[in-house]
Amino acid sequence: MDILDLAFMQRALLAALLVGVTAPAIGIYLVQRRQALMGDGIGHVALTGVGLGFLLNTSPVWMATAVSVAGAVAMELIRWFGRTRGDLALSMLFYGGMAGGVMLMSLSANGSNANLMTYLFGSIVTVSPSDITTMCVLAAFVVVVTLGLRRQLFAVCQDEEFARVTGLPVRLLNLLIAVTAAVTVTVAMRAVGLLLVSALMVIPVAAAQQIARSFATTFALAAALGVLVSLAGTTTSYYADVPAGATIVLMAIVLFVVFTALAAPLARRRARSTTAAAEERCTLEVPEARAPADDVRVV
Amino acid sequence: MERQPTEPVVSLRGGTASLGSRPVLRGVDLTVRRGEVVALLGANGSGKSTAVRAVVGQVPLSAGELELFGTPHRSFKEWARIGYVPQRTTAASGVPATVREVVSAGRLARTKLGWPRRADREAVVRALELVGMADRIKDPVAALSGGQHQRVLIARALAAEPELLIMDEPMAGVDLANQAVLADAVREQVAAGTTVLLVLHELGPLEPLIDRAVVLRDGCVVHDGPPPEAVGQHALPGHDHVHPHAGPAAEPIRTGLLT
Numbered sequence: 354m355d356i357l358d359l360a361f362m363q364r365a366l367l368a369a370l371l372v373g374v375t376a377p378a379i380g381i382y383l384v385q386r387r388q389a390l391m392g393d394g395i396g397h398v399a400l401t402g403v404g405l406g407f408l409l410n411t412s413p414v415w416m417a418t419a420v421s422v423a424g425a426v427a428m429e430l431i432r433w434f435g436r437t438r439g440d441l442a443l444s445m446l447f448y449g450g451m452a453g454g455v456m457l458m459s460l461s462a463n464g465s466n467a468n469l470m471t472y473l474f475g476s477i478v479t480v481s482p483s484d485i486t487t488m489c490v491l492a493a494f495v496v497v498v499t500l501g502l503r504r505q506l507f508a509v510c511q512d513e514e515f516a517r518v519t520g521l522p523v524r525l526l527n528l529l530i531a532v533t534a535a536v537t538v539t540v541a542m543r544a545v546g547l548l549l550v551s552a553l554m555v556i557p558v559a560a561a562q563q564i565a566r567s568f569a570t571t572f573a574l575a576a577a578l579g580v581l582v583s584l585a586g587t588t589t590s591y592y593a594d595v596p597a598g599a600t601i602v603l604m605a606i607v608l609f610v611v612f613t614a615l616a617a618p619l620a621r622r623r624a625r626s627t628t629a630a631a632e633e634r635c636t637l638e639v640p641e642a643r644a645p646a647d648d649v650r651v652v
Numbered sequence: 653m654e655r656q657p658t659e660p661v662v663s664l665r666g667g668t669a670s671l672g673s674r675p676v677l678r679g680v681d682l683t684v685r686r687g688e689v690v691a692l693l694g695a696n697g698s699g700k701s702t703a704v705r706a707v708v709g710q711v712p713l714s715a716g717e718l719e720l721f722g723t724p725h726r727s728f729k730e731w732a733r734i735g736y737v738p739q740r741t742t743a744a745s746g747v748p749a750t751v752r753e754v755v756s757a758g759r760l761a762r763t764k765l766g767w768p769r770r771a772d773r774e775a776v777v778r779a780l781e782l783v784g785m786a787d788r789i790k791d792p793v794a795a796l797s798g799g800q801h802q803r804v805l806i807a808r809a810l811a812a813e814p815e816l817l818i819m820d821e822p823m824a825g826v827d828l829a830n831q832a833v834l835a836d837a838v839r840e841q842v843a844a845g846t847t848v849l850l851v852l853h854e855l856g857p858l859e860p861l862i863d864r865a866v867v868l869r870d871g872c873v874v875h876d877g878p879p880p881e882a883v884g885q886h887a888l889p890g891h892d893h894v895h896p897h898a899g900p901a902a903e904p905i906r907t908g909l910l911t
Contacts, residue, residue, distance in 0.1 A: 384746050384747055385746055387746060423681055462812070483685065504757070504760060505760060505765060506748070507753065508757035508760050511754065511757060512757070514738055515757070515808070516757070516760070518708045518709070518736040519731055519758065519760050519761035520729065520730075520731030520732065520761055521761075521765075521811070553757065558747065562747050562748050565748050565751060566750060566790075566792040567750040567753060567792065568747055568749045568750070568753050569753070570748075571747050
């Protein structure tokens with residue numbers, strides 16, 4: 354295994370593993386809440402953080418985390434208090450974040466276009482040892498939240514009004530989802546890039562729910578698929594010399610198509626094995642049409 | 653069992669609320685005493701749904717006082733004492749979930765942020781047994797009929813073993829066979845001492861259980877007393893009535909009038 358002897362590939366594969374687990378783990382709640390594109394929005398905002406990191410000469414990953422957490426909290430606040438034009442407020446945040454990032458990057462001394470590209474589309478083989486440490490810490494936070502509070506987060510995302518009446522701290526849990534999504538974006542940023550982060554949050558979940566019947570199975574399967582495509586995509590990018598982020602996302606889409614194709618025959622097999630009643634044909638006799646009581650005819 | 657309907661479990665006095673700029677409740681008094689079964693009746697848009705959503709704190713009151721179990725609503729914390737069945741939404745959530753997973757969410761009123769214990773898992777199974785859905789515990793909710801889905805939502809409310817059950821149109825879009833099962837489940841709860849407040853479009857199979865009916869019209873209480881007789885019920889202003897003439901296994905014809 355020569356690729357495992359290379360330090361940068363070891364780091365790349367570890368980064369891929371972390372991204373593969375964390376992105377679907379928080380993504381499942383966003384999909385359940387029909388906010389599949391929230392990750393995309395946070396990704397746009399995070400770019401301002403990256404730009405700020407370059408300008409202030411601090412770690413772009415930590416700055417991106419801080420700014421995207423602030424952006425995610427702002428989005429959640431807009432969702433609470435926002436009236437009818439909440440979507441406009443959100444688009445201001447998205448495009449402002451993207452434009453701000455490009456602007457700050459160009460103002461900073463070492464913020465070249467090449468640097469911008471590595472954050473927009475990912476550059477998993479350039480992940481540094483300090484990046485890996487940061488990613489491990491952030492990924493641990495995401496896993497603890499998404500697994501430890503899975504029952505509560507499920508309830509909030511499934512039926513928010515009911516969850517409020519059970520007395521759960523729904524606002525706090527919603528904020529936690531937003532913050533966790535933001536942290537996940539920065540974990541995945543180096544691997545697949547800010548523009549493709551949302552894909553890893555959504556596509557493994559979408560693929561898993563084609564064949565899963567429970568939330569727990571969807572969760573486990575989505576995380577497994579996330580790890581599979583991240584590791585396979587990273588390895589392929591090394592041998593075929595293609596961009597890792599794009600390879601990972603395209604592989605995920607292929608898996609989604611395969612699972613969708615599998616869904617129909619699988620559902621038929623389940624129907625056959627579970628309901629013997631389906632074998633029984635209709636036995637009721639349909640009564641003949643009854644003549645009206647006052648059988649009046651026009652002659 | 654002799655009921656002593658004395659202690660008010662829900663006490664709403666002069667409740668007003670508006671959705672947007674439209675006033676929906678215009679000074680509603682609603683009292684539910686321990687052990688009572690109270691039906692909230694009225695035409696579409698009369699404010700009956702808004703009234704129960706105000707009681708569970710999901711619609712802010714612009715004026716009036718609300719007490720739950722003798723505690724002012726703002727400082728009320730014991731939500732596990734209330735089981736809430738919201739009006740059924742047809743939009744299923746995007747991610748698959750089993751009957752057990754959905755009903756377990758109701759038990760969070762007791763477990764809160766903690767982990768479920770064995771007693772909590774047993775309560776979930778018991779709640780499903782009450783509505784006759786225990787054999788479907790592993791099935792995905794997406795595979796259920798409308799009536800079965802409604803039974804699962806009621807089981808979710810019962811999972812917390814509440815003292816007060818609040819249901820918003822539990823019979824809407826439910827076929828007659830499922831309505832009978834639901835009525836039996838509610839009857840068992842009432843026999844066990846549970847207080848019930850429910851929004852109904854028509855009395856239906858629950859009629860014999862109902863102690864008191866509160867009729868709303870344009871956000872005001874126009875009747876508070878014994879449930880109106882069948883004739884009186886039909887004579888309610890704005891009452892649109894669809895008779896489900898189809899067989900017991902068939903869904904009633906959905907005209908959109910009942911929703």
